Amino acid sequence: RKPQQIAIDGPAASGKTSVGKLLAKKLDYLFFDTGVMYRLATYVALQKLGSVEDEDQVTRITKEMDIALRVNPENDETEVLLCGEPVNESIRSSQVDKNVSIVASYPGVRQTLTEQQRKIGLLGNVVMVGRDIGTVVMPDAALKIYLLASPEKRAERRYQENLRKGIPSDFHEILMDIMKRDEIDSTRVLAPLKAAEDAILIDTDYINQEQVVERILSIIEQPE
Numbered sequence: 222r223k224p225q226q227i228a229i230d231g232p233a234a235s236g237k238t239s240v241g242k243l244l245a246k247k248l249d250y251l252f253f254d255t256g257v258m259y260r261l262a263t264y265v266a267l268q269k270l271g272s273v274e275d276e277d278q279v280t281r282i283t284k285e286m287d288i289a290l291r292v293n294p295e296n297d298e299t300e301v302l303l304c305g306e307p308v309n310e311s312i313r314s315s316q317v318d319k320n321v322s323i324v325a326s327y328p329g330v331r332q333t334l335t336e337q338q339r340k341i342g343l344l345g346n347v348v349m350v351g352r353d354i355g356t357v358v359m360p361d362a363a364l365k366i367y368l369l370a371s372p373e374k375r376a377e378r379r380y381q382e383n384l385r386k387g388i389p390s391d392f393h394e395i396l397m398d399i400m401k402r403d404e405i406d407s408t409r410v411l412a413p414l415k416a417a418e419d420a421i422l423i424d425t426d427y428i429n430q431e432q433v434v435e436r437i438l439s440i441i442e443q444p445e
């Protein structure tokens with residue numbers, strides 16, 4: 222019997238999204254990237270307030286955010302809608318990168334988004350990716366994966382991805398941002414980035430995303 226809920230956690234740019242999407246496709250599951258929610262809250266807060274320093278205001282904005290999910294019939298991918306409109310690449314800007322971990326450290330923000338994520342988890346047949354999925358959002362998930370990779374490898378992959386997408390970027394800046402985010406994410410008090418005790422660790426330094434997915438599929442197919 223296939224696990225109904227699959228949690229994938231790991232540090233910034235560890236390949237969670239690519240691996241999660243591919244895995245969900247193979248299993249015909251819903252894919253949900255929780256990082257999108259924290260990025261959206263950050264994006265909206267920056268637009269409305271110009272900065273993310275005011276915890277109360279940022280929390281209020283997060284609570285009032287109108288987000289919905291839908292499956293795009295054209296490519297079968299799960300899309301997040303903000304006020305009915307599909308979210309675009311603006312949530313991946315370096316300005317959002319630089320501020321998102323601060324927003325994600327606010328307890329009120331986490332509480333609001335965690336509740337919404339749990340509801341999605343309860344739908345079942347879901348691959349959910351983030352930082353605290355196996356530890357906090359879906360602690361009962363039948364399969365938990367934690368992806369590891371060195372900061373340099375992760376920065377290199379993100380840099381190549383940006384090149385492909387035509388987004389101007391600087392390797393060193395990406396590396397610094399990734400290390401900074403990892404530090405804030407893993408040292409915050411509430412739901413820090415860490416592997417659940419029952420998570421399976423996969424080091425992706427020397428294997429590509431297809432190989433990671435193959436490995437996860439072989440774990441799923443193992444007789445108990």
Ligand code: C5P
Binds near residue numbers: 352353
């Ligand atoms: O996964 P991604 O890099 O898009 O996540 C952006 C940020 O959102 C992370 O650096 C982290 O601060 C926050 N996040 C989180 N908990 C999650 C997912 C993301 O705190 N479950």
